[in-house]
Amino acid sequence: MRPYSGEKLCGRCFCKSIEEKVHATISNYEMFKHDDRIMVAVSGGKDSVTLLHILVKIERDFPKASLSAVSVDEGIRGYRDEAIRIAERNCRKLDVEHMVVSFKGMYGLDMDEIVNKIQQRKEKGLTPCSYCGVLRRRALNTAAREAGADKLATAHSLDDETQTMILNIIHGDPLRIARVKPMLAIIHPKLVRRVKPLCGVLEREIVFYAYLRKIEFHGVPCPYAGAALRNDVRNMLNRMERRHAGTKYTIFRSMERLRPALEGLGKQEELRECEICGEPTVGEICKPCQMLKESHVL
Numbered sequence: 001m002r003p004y005s006g007e008k009l010c011g012r013c014f015c016k017s018i019e020e021k022v023h024a025t026i027s028n029y030e031m032f033k034h035d036d037r038i039m040v041a042v043s044g045g046k047d048s049v050t051l052l053h054i055l056v057k058i059e060r061d062f063p064k065a066s067l068s069a070v071s072v073d074e075g076i077r078g079y080r081d082e083a084i085r086i087a088e089r090n091c092r093k094l095d096v097e098h099m100v101v102s103f104k105g106m107y108g109l110d111m112d113e114i115v116n117k118i119q120q121r122k123e124k125g126l127t128p129c130s131y132c133g134v135l136r137r138r139a140l141n142t143a144a145r146e147a148g149a150d151k152l153a154t155a156h157s158l159d160d161e162t163q164t165m166i167l168n169i170i171h172g173d174p175l176r177i178a179r180v181k182p183m184l185a186i187i188h189p190k191l192v193r194r195v196k197p198l199c200g201v202l203e204r205e206i207v208f209y210a211y212l213r214k215i216e217f218h219g220v221p222c223p224y225a226g227a228a229l230r231n232d233v234r235n236m237l238n239r240m241e242r243r244h245a246g247t248k249y250t251i252f253r254s255m256e257r258l259r260p261a262l263e264g265l266g267k268q269e270e271l272r273e274c275e276i277c278g279e280p281t282v283g284e285i286c287k288p289c290q291m292l293k294e295s296h297v298l
């Protein structure tokens, strides 16, 4: 993985350099085996649709590997439905099998209903983003496992990864940095291994790539995205990157170098199966079940 050098490249060479960068990340972390069944999480946004386009190109060199896509319909009317249509069109164009799983189908209620319940609650609790993140991660894992996927590829960019690292420090939980990885470890047979092939690519490089390749993506922000701390960290890192090119990359590399030491410090949490749904969890009841219970759904 190389930092963004700012070299002036023509459109075609720029796109090639991004594809090579993704290829290098995949090889460096040995993300895929030659015959893996890879499922790509595609929301319809620029990062995930671009990831799908790049992986389709790379996969052509691996005839025994297979690629499919999954979208999670959280049930956010006027937002996610349009994004899923875009994801669908991209999959059709690339001839990639596409499946959609919904919160409503899996949990019996969608994000619009959850937000309604949150708003009715008197005391302050978790934000819509916290619910959505936990429930979406679970939905993706279940979909990938049931489809028999070996790997679940998500479109986390270099920006996402550095933001999460800084957020862990701000939250006073530096040991969590060890868990922000380009390729997650196998910790339970029910968890499909997650990989992040775009973790070395800047968000703005992804946007350029999508525009140059004329990739259709959904560019509307989620109506429930609030003034999360992540936004402040994003703005701070963007400002730093503008003034000191390469900052995001050096933060990422520094954390990579720290990770082995951090891994030795944290205790390995033993996973068991949730008493309600049977999914892997640290405690007796998993987070999605706790959240649904708190929403007075169960």
Ligand SMILES: [Zn+2]
Residues within 6 Å of the ligand: 274, 275, 276, 277, 278, 279, 285, 286, 287, 288, 289, 290
């Ligand atoms: Zn559960």
